[in-house]
Amino acid sequence: xxxxxxxxxxxxQRFGKLTxxxxxxxxxxxxxxxxxxxxxxxxxxxxxxxxxxxxxxxGCIKAGGPPKPTYIDGTSPEMLAAAKTARKNxxxxxxxxxxxxxxxLWRAAICFKGRRYYLGGYARFEDAVHARKQAEALLHDRxxxxxAQGPQRDCG
Numbered sequence: 001x002x003x004x005x006x007x008x009x010x011x012x013q014r015f016g017k018l019t020x021x022x023x024x025x026x027x028x029x030x031x032x033x034x035x036x037x038x039x040x041x042x043x044x045x046x047x048x049x050x051x052x053x054x055x056x057x058x059g060c061i062k063a064g065g066p067p068k069p070t071y072i073d074g075t076s077p078e079m080l081a082a083a084k085t086a087r088k089n090x091x092x093x094x095x096x097x098x099x100x101x102x103x104x105l106w107r108a109a110i111c112f113k114g115r116r117y118y119l120g121g122y123a124r125f126e127d128a129v130h131a132r133k134q135a136e137a138l139l140h141d142r143x144x145x146x147x148a149q150g151p152q153r154d155c156g
Contacts, residue, residue: 008047016056018045092125096132110135112143 010020010033018035021042026032030046037043037058049055092098092106096119100107105121106128119135122128 010047010050015050015053017060018043018050018055018057020050092128094129094132096135097125097128108132108135110139112139 008031011022013020015035017038019038021034021036024032024034024044027044027046030048032044032046033050035043035045035050035058037060039058039060041058041060043058045055096110097106097108099105100121103121105123106125107121108119108128108131110117110119110132117135117139119131120128122131
């Protein structure tokens with residue numbers, strides 16, 4: 001005589017950031033569930049990965065990993081803050097300023113919205129630093145101020 005097994009129902013249960021919505025089509029012969037992540041995305045996850053704790057989000061978080069930077073018009077506000085710190089391979093100690101031995105000049109540059117802007121070559125280090133700081137104020141700082149203020153409305 002056959003025995004009946006009650007099918008597992010995970011609908012409504014939470015696993016990490018995932019809330020189980022309903023059964024989904026099996027994945028590779030395994031029972032799977034349609035889940036909604038707290039970030040709003042939906043994903044299909046096998047029962048075993050939910051119950052074992054191996055899958056706790058749609059992929060928007062990774063155990064111990066840093067959060068992904070956000071991008072607005074091709075620019076990350078988080079990365080602009082990092083742009084004010086000189087990289088390890090920087091020879092001048094000032095971000096965006098480096099020595100061009102072949103030309104005997106200090107070169108100033110800045111990256112913004114996915115483009116690199118060359119600000120010129122300077123005989124004096126101080127002039128190259130000044131050009132970079134002006135560009136930071138004009139591009140980076142203005143962008144961050146506008147972002148903090150939110151969208152501007154025309155009252156007409």
